[in-house]
Structures are given as C-alpha cells and as structure tokens.
Amino acid sequence: MSYINISIIDREGKEHQVQTPTDMSMNLMELIRAYELAEEGTIGVCGGMAMCASCQIYILSGDIPLPEMGAEEDAMLAEARFVQENSRLSCQIPIKKELDGLKIQLAPAE
Numbered sequence: 001m002s003y004i005n006i007s008i009i010d011r012e013g014k015e016h017q018v019q020t021p022t023d024m025s026m027n028l029m030e031l032i033r034a035y036e037l038a039e040e041g042t043i044g045v046c047g048g049m050a051m052c053a054s055c056q057i058y059i060l061s062g063d064i065p066l067p068e069m070g071a072e073e074d075a076m077l078a079e080a081r082f083v084q085e086n087s088r089l090s091c092q093i094p095i096k097k098e099l100d101g102l103k104i105q106l107a108p109a110e
Helices: 028-034 071-079
Strands: 003-009 015-021 056-059 087-089 102-106
Touching: 003 028, 071 087
Parallel strands: 003 102
Antiparallel strands: 003 015, 056 087, 056 102
C-alpha cells in the first residue's frame, strides 16, 4: 500500500498534516470527511456528485498536477460563493500519488 502526505487547512485556519493511501479510490472530499476536518453536514452534501459546491477548496500548491476541471465542476463553481481562481471541488480530485505534498484550504461554509 502506498501513502502520500497532504496538508489541509480547516475552516478555523488550523493546518492538519494527513497521510492517505493512494490505492483506495478515494477523493479529497472523502479524505476531509474521514479525518473529520469539517463539521458534519457541511461538506459533500450531494455525496460527491459535483452538484452542491459544499466541498469547495482552495489549491495552495501551484506545482502539483491536478486533473482537468470537468464541465460539471466548472458549472457548479460558476454558481458557488467564495470562489477564487484556485477553487476546485474536492469531490472531483481523486487521490493519486502525484498529489503527494499537496496543500489545500477548505472554503468557508457560509
């Protein structure tokens, strides 16, 4: 089993260093939920279908290769609040070995 390290800043500004396996078909939203880094019911409300933007994050690592943004994710971010140039939906980013060293911040819930 292969593990990578990801840094996650929660909504209170606290940084968490987490370790996650790359071979469990998880995405970043599921990782955030697994470590309980957001209040229950405030992240992944749509179940990871790119339909609610509750899992919006800010990518703080500019040199980590991320998957291309799909049309559904782009459309949802166009409607979401608190969107920045580095916004992504964490449910749309699968955990892969290339994400080792990634740093993200959770967008505000409200």
